[in-house]
Amino acid sequence: MIFIFSAPSGSGKSTLVNYLLQEFPNLEFSVSATSRKPRGQEKDGVEYYFKTPQEFRRLIDNNELVEFEEVYPDLFYGTLKSEIERIQKKGNHVVFDVDVKGGRKLEQIFGDEALSIFIAPPSVEELRKRLVKRGTDTPEMIDKRVGKAAEEMQDAKYFDKIILNDDLEKAKQELQQTVLQHLNKK
Numbered sequence: 679m680i681f682i683f684s685a686p687s688g689s690g691k692s693t694l695v696n697y698l699l700q701e702f703p704n705l706e707f708s709v710s711a712t713s714r715k716p717r718g719q720e721k722d723g724v725e726y727y728f729k730t731p732q733e734f735r736r737l738i739d740n741n742e743l744v745e746f747e748e749v750y751p752d753l754f755y756g757t758l759k760s761e762i763e764r765i766q767k768k769g770n771h772v773v774f775d776v777d778v779k780g781g782r783k784l785e786q787i788f789g790d791e792a793l794s795i796f797i798a799p800p801s802v803e804e805l806r807k808r809l810v811k812r813g814t815d816t817p818e819m820i821d822k823r824v825g826k827a828a829e830e831m832q833d834a835k836y837f838d839k840i841i842l843n844d845d846l847e848k849a850k851q852e853l854q855q856t857v858l859q860h861l862n863k864k
Contacts, residue, residue: 683775
């Protein structure tokens with residue numbers, strides 16, 4: 679089974695995904711590849727597989743990705759085929775934490791095998807506050823992310839489930855119930 683989580687940057691998606699991974703030991707995070715630099719204490723192979731733009735292009739040329747997106751020039755994100763195989767070989771369910779375009783692509787690829795969940799921020803203004811508070815981006819990058827978020831929020835309607843993250847505990851509960859219902863269907 680495949681779970682796809684998407685949201686504008688700063689919506690709390692990673693916080694909610696990490697909560698789920700603690701609650702459900704048979705869910706396993708699919709580590710994406712990216713050409714961005716690590717933030718803070720991020721480690722290669724844990725949060726992401728960090729690649730140079732040239733290495734990422736080689737992955738594309740060698741057909742080693744299920745999907746990928748060039749979010750900004752030379753800033754790639756993608757899903758490695760080998761990562762899905764690794765998780766499924768262990769008998770676990772795959773969890774994707776991807777941008778909105780990647781989420782839509784994965785849903786098209788996996789169809790009914792996947793449950794796609796959009797994590798929505800309360801507002802674009804609140805999103806900006808969260809990104810500033812996070813302290814990992816330049817003011818210019820925050821402006822880019824906020825501009826993109828307004829666009830991404832229009833795509834929420836294409837996901838199987840939308841969870842509003844205006845209250846973290848409430849969002850955790852709703853997410854846990856959604857995943858449980860989906861697991862029990864299969």
